[in-house]
Amino acid sequence: MSLTRRAFTAGTLAAAAGMFALPRAALAANAAYLMAYFTESPQMQGANYGLHLAVSQDGWNWTPLNQNNPVVTPTAGTLGLRDPFVLRKQDGTFVVLATDLNGTNFGLNNQYLHVWDSTNLTSFTGYRRIQMHTLATHTWAPTAFWDASRGQYGIVYSAVNGGRDLFQVNYTSDFRTVSAPQIFFNPGFGVLDGDIVVDGATTYLYYKNLNDGYLYGARSSTGQPNSFTTYTGGLRQGTAIEAPLLLKANDGGWRLWGDSFGPVNNDYYAWSTGSIGGGSWSVMNQRDYTPPLNAKHGSIIGISATEYAGAVSRWGLPAWVxxxxxxxxxxxxxxxxxxxxxxxxxxxxxxxxxxxxxxxxxxxxxxxxxxxxxxxxxxxxxxxxxxxxxxxxxxxxxxxxxxxxxxxxxxxxxxxxxxxxxxxxxxxxxxxxxxxxxxxxxxxxxxxxxxxxx
Incomplete structure (x- = not known):
């Protein structure tokens, strides 16, 4: 389980705040980024298991919203979340998925995920929990992607099946009802914390190998269950790493973030590459990126100038530096x-x-x-x-x-x-x-x- 996914002038942002949301076709050229996360700190003084948001115009340096307080907190299940994942759906709106776990009781069996809907990231509505399986195990670190061949979304998560952690998938059209679970990725050793990005005809899955503690990338030409082949060497910075977060940047390059293992370590490390297919990643200098304060195991999406301005206007920028x-x-x-x-x-x-x-x-x-x-x-x-x-x-x-x-x-x-x-x-x-x-x-x-x- 994770212990931890262009500058604008003020006038431009103010003008953008009054515009309607961009249609999906215009969203290809994202102008900024949004990160969702929860928070922890070494002695847990900063622990909060609600949905936190931060924004960035370069995708490297992040500004927490709402004074780094949660914008919404679960009201059912364990009453807390970890590992929030934000997906832009095919209609341009958003869905948020998260592990149903309030704190660090990693022995708790839970078959459910938290779910919210959002039109433009200024409110989160339709809260519900969805049951993913009936196994006596957890449902950790969800990620989701659009499977064009099925015309459905795949929700992928970590669960113990057959004695070790692997990735299961359920398919859905509405994030309310889901198909029966299937094994999605089982390489013969324990894996955790998958993140999936579809780029053209290739689906990329990045994950943590529980045997050696490194991050790896796998890919598939179909995105179907059990079709992925690992193609990168192991990646790690610091003494431990988990929760890979894969992002195609606005400039066409790629970023990979990894969460440090536990709240006492540096919260994130990062890599970059110009060609994800080559499987070679360059370590980023920590001068070049600044994660949100106390952020753990998040997700990142590209957003428009309108969405950036709307989120800043709704939730506010920090009163501190x-x-x-x-x-x-x-x-x-x-x-x-x-x-x-x-x-x-x-x-x-x-x-x-x-x-x-x-x-x-x-x-x-x-x-x-x-x-x-x-x-x-x-x-x-x-x-x-x-x-x-x-x-x-x-x-x-x-x-x-x-x-x-x-x-x-x-x-x-x-x-x-x-x-x-x-x-x-x-x-x-x-x-x-x-x-x-x-x-x-x-x-x-x-x-x-x-x-x-x-």
Whole structure:
């Protein structure tokens, strides 16, 4: 079971929000992306088993919606979900499928999936559960695809059958009634967490091999049960990986995301390729992607500009930011014991990395960083060391806590922060502690460069 699937101006988005949904024929050229997921963190302070959404305009860097709170939560079964999967149906609307499991009781037998419908991702209606089989086992990590030869959708999921985890499939026209289950993929060893994408005449299935812990890709010219042949080598980053998430990007390239095993590890790793048929994937640098805060085992779909604008308008963007390090991209600016630090994500309390980026306390043209979990406390320098202190409203404090945001010293697409009252010094990390220092070397420029993200 998984423990964990072009920029617009504000004016463009506002205009798009008032448009009608694009017809299916126009959706081939998606303008943005949406991710669905649930959340966990190392000590489970961030655990929430409802449906979470995030959006992205490049498919790499994600912005949570609804303040990273769920947009809908199951009201039947276990009252929680894992592994949500969003599918655009043939009529252009959406269906959401999810594992019926609230928490981490992986020994629970459950034959059902949660299901919702959505017209445009601004509401989720028609909630129901559908029974997929009668086996004394689980129904985990659903994925779905359109089988044109049958004129039906296939719902594929993990279940134990014959003593090991394999993939079963049920076919449906309406996601309300389903056919009897069939074995879909049984390579002779345990498999988990399938994701399926149909591209032209080929159906691709990516999965986790439970024998060796690696991700693999299989393909079929028909998409029919028991017709898939594995064609890639094993893929893994970090110490463990699962929940492959396969996406054909807007530029025609492909991305593969893998969820780390368990909430204590980095949440996602990524690969890319220009040709999925070649079976060769390049590891992505973590500088180049930022998953949603605490996100686990999600799914990604392409969406239109109208759908992007509608989702943002309905659910709202975060009232907080995070600062990601340029040269240690798995680490984020946080406070711990009132000391400013750079620590590897994830960690708890996860709120320690969340900041309200407000007008500078000493100069409104600058910025100050107010702690989300300690309101009224701000990052400030004292003897050039960064710490979190309660605002005492003195001129000295306001000056110490004010910075000018500039183009990143190591990457102009990122940001650096120059001290207001020590104007030759910038916010940087040194031995993972935050300081304000003069910057001259290439390493120091990297230390002083951050991505402002959510």
């Amino acid at each position: 995070r600062l990601k390090s340029s040269n240690f991209p798995d680490r984020y600016v946080r406070h711990a014991n009132r000391i400013g630090r750079l620590d590897a994500y994830p960690f708890d309390p996860y709120q320690d990395q969340m900041w309200r980026l407000v007008a500078g306390l000493a100069d409104g043209a600058g910025v100050s960083f107010e702690s989300v979990n300690y309101p009224g406390s701000y990052l400030r320098h004292y003897n050039y060391e960064i710490r979190l202190d309660v605002l005492d409203n003195t001129a000295t404090f306001r000056a110490d806590a004010t910075f000018y945001r500039t183009a990143g010293l190591a990457d102009s697409a990122w940001s650096s922060f120059r001290s207001y009252n020590a104007p030759t010094r910038y916010l940087r990390h040194y031995n993972y502690l935050l300081r304000v220092d003069p910057i001259s070397t290439a390493t120091e420029r990297q230390d002083a460069t951050f991505r402002v993200t959510s």
